[in-house]
Amino acid sequence: MVFSSSISFLVLYIFIAVSFGFPVNSLETKNHQSVNQTFRSAQQLHKLKKMIATRLQQINKPAIKTIQSPDGDIIDCVLNHKQPAFDHPLLKGQKPMDPPESLRRQHQIENTSDHFQIWSLSGESCPDGSIPIRRITEEDMLRAYSINSFGRKFDDPYVHEYVVVSEKNDKFHGGEGTFNVWQPYIENEREFSLAQMWLVAGTSGKDLNSIEIGWQVYPHLYGDYRTRFFIYWTADDYKKTGCYNLVCSGFVQTNKNYAIGGAINQISTYNGVQYSMNLKVLKHNYTGHWWLVAGPGAGTLIGYWPSNLFTHLKSAADEVNFGGEIVNIKTTGSHTSTAMGSGNFPDEGFRKAAYIRNLQVIDGDNNLKPFKNPKYGLTNFFCYSILQGNTNPKWGYHIYFGGHGRGYNCR
Structure with a gap:
C-alpha cells in the first residue's frame, strides 16, 4: 500500500497519539497549536522510531537467505530453531519436533504442487533446516492501533459479522475441510473478509481457547488486498495471548515451502476456474500437539501448536466451526459493502458462490467423521448467508456461503 507524504504524516501522528497517550480526537479540535507542537517533537518521533525498531527486531529473526517475492513481500529464511515460537517462555531452548511417523504416513511433509503461493514464483526456495517467514516492516507497524497490538x-x-456451521456437544481432536479460494472486495482498509475453520474450547468472553486457519483479505494487517493463507490462536479469549501467523511466539513451523501469511497465487473467478485448498488440524494423541495440514490437494504438514500453549485445548475441542467472517465499520454510515466469500449469495451455487466441501470432524481415536448434527448461525441474513449443498459423494457434507454486503435489503 502506498501512502502520500501528507497521509503518512497523519498516520504517524495518530500512531504517536495512541502509543504515548495523546488524545487522537485533538485532530478535530481548534487547538492546532498543540497538534503542531506534537508534530514537531523530534524527541517523540525518535522515541517512536526506536520503539518500532525494537519491536521489529523482536518479530523479524535473522535470515540466512532473503527472497524478494513478485508481490513485494520480503521472505526471510530463518533457521528452524531460531523462529519466533521459541521466544515463548514455555518453549525456550527447544527445537522443532519432527512430524510423528503416524502423521508422516498419512500426510506429505513436502510441498508437491507448484506455486501455490506468489512468493514461490520467484524460483527461489529456503534452504533445508530453515522456514520462510514474511518480513514485517515499519509500514506494517504504522498501520497498527499500537505497537504492542500489531x-x-x-x-x-x-x-464482526459471520456465517457459520458448527458441530458441538462432543470432544473433538480436529477438523478438516476443502476451502474454495476467492479475493472478495474490501470497502475500508481496516475491514477484512475471511473463510476459516475454528477449533474452540472454553467460554466465549471469559477463557476461550481457539485455533483458527483459513484465507483472508486484510489490508490493515498486510498492506494490500491480496488473498492470504493465515492462522490465529488464543488461550484467553483474545485478551493477551495469540496472534496472526508468526507475529508472536507459539506456533512451531516445520515446513520450508509455505510462508504463513503469504499471498495465494491461484484465485477462483466468477463462472470460471475454481481453486481450493485443503485445511486440517488434528491432535496427535501421544504428544498432545495440534498439527496443521494445509495446501492444494490433500495438503502438506506445516507445523504445530504445542498443547501447553492452551488451557482447555490441552485436551480436546468442544466444537468445530466452518464459515466466513467480515468486519463492518460502516464508513458511510450504513452497512459496509465488503464482500464475504465470492461476494455472491450461496443460492448461486458452484462457480459463483464460495464453498467449503468435505467438512469433517476428528474424534478421540483420530478418525475422520462427517457432521452428524450441524448447527447454523449467522448475524445478518440480508447481508451474508449460508446454505447446505445437495448430497454429493465426492463433496461429502458441504456448504455454500457469502454475500455482497450493502444493498437493497442490507443497510
Whole structure:
C-alpha cells in the first residue's frame, strides 16, 4: 500500500497519539497549536522510531537467505530453531519436533504442487533446516492501533459479522475441510473478509481457547488486498495471548515451502476456474500437539501448536466451526459493502458462490467423521448467508456461503 507524504504524516501522528497517550480526537479540535507542537517533537518521533525498531527486531529473526517475492513481500529464511515460537517462555531452548511417523504416513511433509503461493514464483526456495517467514516492516507497524497490538485482535473495536456451521456437544481432536479460494472486495482498509475453520474450547468472553486457519483479505494487517493463507490462536479469549501467523511466539513451523501469511497465487473467478485448498488440524494423541495440514490437494504438514500453549485445548475441542467472517465499520454510515466469500449469495451455487466441501470432524481415536448434527448461525441474513449443498459423494457434507454486503435489503 502506498501512502502520500501528507497521509503518512497523519498516520504517524495518530500512531504517536495512541502509543504515548495523546488524545487522537485533538485532530478535530481548534487547538492546532498543540497538534503542531506534537508534530514537531523530534524527541517523540525518535522515541517512536526506536520503539518500532525494537519491536521489529523482536518479530523479524535473522535470515540466512532473503527472497524478494513478485508481490513485494520480503521472505526471510530463518533457521528452524531460531523462529519466533521459541521466544515463548514455555518453549525456550527447544527445537522443532519432527512430524510423528503416524502423521508422516498419512500426510506429505513436502510441498508437491507448484506455486501455490506468489512468493514461490520467484524460483527461489529456503534452504533445508530453515522456514520462510514474511518480513514485517515499519509500514506494517504504522498501520497498527499500537505497537504492542500489531497482529493481534484484542483491541479491534469494530463489529464482526459471520456465517457459520458448527458441530458441538462432543470432544473433538480436529477438523478438516476443502476451502474454495476467492479475493472478495474490501470497502475500508481496516475491514477484512475471511473463510476459516475454528477449533474452540472454553467460554466465549471469559477463557476461550481457539485455533483458527483459513484465507483472508486484510489490508490493515498486510498492506494490500491480496488473498492470504493465515492462522490465529488464543488461550484467553483474545485478551493477551495469540496472534496472526508468526507475529508472536507459539506456533512451531516445520515446513520450508509455505510462508504463513503469504499471498495465494491461484484465485477462483466468477463462472470460471475454481481453486481450493485443503485445511486440517488434528491432535496427535501421544504428544498432545495440534498439527496443521494445509495446501492444494490433500495438503502438506506445516507445523504445530504445542498443547501447553492452551488451557482447555490441552485436551480436546468442544466444537468445530466452518464459515466466513467480515468486519463492518460502516464508513458511510450504513452497512459496509465488503464482500464475504465470492461476494455472491450461496443460492448461486458452484462457480459463483464460495464453498467449503468435505467438512469433517476428528474424534478421540483420530478418525475422520462427517457432521452428524450441524448447527447454523449467522448475524445478518440480508447481508451474508449460508446454505447446505445437495448430497454429493465426492463433496461429502458441504456448504455454500457469502454475500455482497450493502444493498437493497442490507443497510
